[in-house]
Each structure stands twice: as structure tokens, then as C-alpha cells.
Amino acid sequence: MRLRFAVSPIWETVAGLRLLARAHAPHPHAEWLSWAAGKLAVLPGDRSALSALVARADIPEFLIPTPGNRMAGFDAELEALTWTTTPERVTGALGAQAGLLAAPDAVPRLQERLRAVHDAVIRPVWAQVEGVLQGDLERRGQRLLDAGPPAVLGELHPDVTFESLRLVVSGRAITPGERDLVLLPSAFVWPGTHLRDSPLRLGLHYPARGFGSVWQRSCRVTGDGLDRLLGGTRAALLRALERPVSVSELAGALGVTAGAVSQHLGVLRAAGLAVSRREGREVVSLRTALGVALLRGEV
Numbered sequence: 006m007r008l009r010f011a012v013s014p015i016w017e018t019v020a021g022l023r024l025l026a027r028a029h030a031p032h033p034h035a036e037w038l039s040w041a042a043g044k045l046a047v048l049p050g051d052r053s054a055l056s057a058l059v060a061r062a063d064i065p066e067f068l069i070p071t072p073g074n075r076m077a078g079f080d081a082e083l084e085a086l087t088w089t090t091t092p093e094r095v096t097g098a099l100g101a102q103a104g105l106l107a108a109p110d111a112v113p114r115l116q117e118r119l120r121a122v123h124d125a126v127i128r129p130v131w132a133q134v135e136g137v138l139q140g141d142l143e144r145r146g147q148r149l150l151d152a153g154p155p156a157v158l159g160e161l162h163p164d165v166t167f168e169s170l171r172l173v174v175s176g177r178a179i180t181p182g183e184r185d186l187v188l189l190p191s192a193f194v195w196p197g198t199h200l201r202d203s204p205l206r207l208g209l210h211y212p213a214r215g216f217g218s219v220w221q222r223s224c225r226v227t228g229d230g231l232d233r234l235l236g237g238t239r240a241a242l243l244r245a246l247e248r249p250v251s252v253s254e255l256a257g258a259l260g261v262t263a264g265a266v267s268q269h270l271g272v273l274r275a276a277g278l279a280v281s282r283r284e285g286r287e288v289v290s291l292r293t294a295l296g297v298a299l300l301r302g303e304v
Contacts, residue, residue: 006170006181008154010142010188011072014079016210017134018123019069020193022059033195033216041126048125054105055118058098064199065098071187071201071208075142076282079123083116132248132291134192139280140293141190141213154186161188161211162198174200174209181207192216215294231300239269243296246279249289 024034025041032038045052058065067090070082092111099105106114127134149157158167164175172179172186175197185206190213191199201208231240241259252270256263270290273279278296281288292300 006154006183007185008149008157008188009075009185010146010190011075011077011208012135012138012142013069013072013077013082013189014123014127014131015077015082015119016069016189017191017193018079018119018127019059019064020191020199020210021127022056022122023064024193024195026056026060034193037130044125045122048121050118050121051105052118052122054099054102055115055122057102057105058095058115061098064201065094066201066203067094067098069201069208071189071203071206079128083119083123086112086116133297135249136246136280136291136297137192137213137215137294138190139282139291140215140277140295143274143280143293144214144277145188145190157188161209164198165209165211172207172209174198179207190214213294215298230302235273236269238265239273242266242269243273243278243292243300246273246290246292246296249282249284249291251284251287251289253287255290 021037021041025038025045058068067086070085070089072082090112092106092108095106095111095115096108145157145160148160155167158165158172166173170180172181177200179200179202184204187206187208189208189210191210192213193216194210195212195216198212199210201210231243234240235243238259238261242255245255245258252263252266255266255270259266270279270281273292273296274281274290276295277293278299279290279292281290283289
């Protein structure tokens with residue numbers, strides 16, 4: 006078994022829809038649920054088929070592909086549906102509700118509805134969501150290096166254990182064998198987990214640490230205290246990392262050299278306040294849930 010980590014935007018879209026379908030109060034996602042329900046209420050188009058698919062206890066595999074690398078873009082995941090599924094698989098998964106999607110164009114219509122939902126209720130908060138997810142991966146990746154897979158798996162969720170080369174999720178025992186086990190933090194899977202068991206790889210979605218901070222979309226910047234704690238440049242960097250930003254863009258905005266930005270970002274990453282990833286030819290950075298909490302004066 007090879008353990009690795011990934012982030013899946015299409016999963017966040019599907020999981021968000023599942024939460025909306027079965028939300029009840031009190032709920033840690035209450036703020037987002039209220040906002041997202043209002044957005045979807047005025048969204049044109051019929052989403053009955055998509056709602057029926059995501060509401061199934063066993064979400065169809067074609068709808069939630071486990072990423073082959075750490076960061077899959079939403080566009081790439083959505084496009085993959087073109088060759089990973091067929092109209093017959095989509096209508097077959099709908100069962101008695103197959104009439105909701107006409108078979109010949111079932112796949113493009115499903116893709117259209119997924120994109121509309123993603124653009125309405127996930128994309129506007131994606132920078133915050135990604136910061137939380139990537140921050141979770143950074144912490145658990147370091148834990149993997151320090152203590153190994155059993156420790157990481159034992160700390161994911163109360164419903165997850167790993168003993169004698171067997172993964173147990175909510176009482177279900179699986180032997181991974183030679184398959185990859187991909188851990189996918191999520192801002193929307195709650196209160197349990199979701200396991201995707203396929204012949205090629207296992208995908209385990211679990212609640213990311215600090216997911217509740219995503220729904221608090223405005224930060225109360227803590228003024229001079231933050232500058233004294235981090236230093237003026239690092240504090241300015243942390244404030245600027247509200248969305249993924251490149252080193253060159255940060256250097257221009259702050260009036261410092263790219264080398265200085267890279268050095269300060271290294272310190273923020275080491276403190277768990279920011280994460281960085283490659284996006285095309287550039288490396289972009291954004292703040293983590295811990296970075297957001299520090300900005301709000303909560304730590």
C-alpha cells in the first residue's frame with residue numbers, strides 16, 4: 006500500500022450538494038448552507054438528475070474520480086467524465102429516475118449542471134477552502150514522515166483505524182494490498198467519512214482540520230500586534246494570501262524582491278500559516294486555517 010494525499014474540487018462540489026440535501030440545525034456548515042441555498046434557488050436549469058445521483062448512499066464512481074496527483078483542477082476533473090463514463094452508466098445510476106437525463110447527451114448535461122453548481126457555490130469560496138485543505142495536507146504529510154502511515158490513519162477520524170494491514174472505515178474492513186490509498190481532506194464531508202473503493206486505488210475523504218473557518222469569509226486583521234509578532238513584511242504577506250498568489254505578484258504588491266518574498270514565505274510555511282503549490286510555471290501561496298485564525302486574533 007502506498008499512502009498519498011490529494012485535493013478534489015469535484016468532490017467538494019458533490020459533497021456540498023449532499024450536505025444541502027440533508028442539512029439540519031444545528032450544523033457547523035450553517036452559514037455556508039444558508040448562503041448556498043439562496044444561490045442555488047435562483048440558479049437556472051433543472052438539477053433533479055444531479056441531486057438524485059449525489060443523494061445516493063453509494064455515490065457513482067464516475068462522479069467522484071480519485072485524483073491521480075495531489076491537486077486536480079475542477080476543469081480537468083469535469084472533462085475526465087467525457088472518457089470515464091457513458092450515457093448508459095449515467096442513466097443506469099439513476100435507475101427509476103433515468104428519464105431525468107436523456108441518454109444520448111446524459112454526460113454533457115451532467116457536466117453542465119456540475120459546472121453551474123460549482124461556479125455558484127464552490128468557486129466563490131474556493132480560495133478559503135483550498136487553504137484549509139492544503140494546510141491539512143501539509144500537517145499530515147509531515148506527520149507521515151515523522152510517524153508513518155498507521156499514526157496518520159489513526160488520527161484521521163474516530164471511525165478510521167488501521168491494524169494488521171487492514172483499513173477499517175465505519176466498521177467495514179478493507180485490505181488495500183498493492184493499491185494506493187489516497188487521503189482527501191474535505192470541507193464538506195461531515196460528520197463521518199466517505200470511502201471510494203475501486204480496483205486501482207482507494208479514496209478516503211475525511212473532515213479537514215479547521216474546515217469551520219472557511220465559512221467566516223471576512224478576516225478581522227489584527228493591526229500592529231500582528232506586525233510586532235511576525236514582522237511587518239511577513240504580516241503583510243499573510244494578509245495578502247487571501248487567494249492563491251504568485252511570488253512575483255506578491256513582490257510587486259509589497260515593493261520587495263522576489264527573493265525576500267520567497268524567504269518570508271518559507272518562514273510562514275514552516276509555522277503552518279501558509280502553503281504553496283505549483284500552478285503551471287509559477288508557485289502560488291495562500292494562507293491556511295491557522296493563518297486565518299491568527300489574522301482574526303483567535304490564537
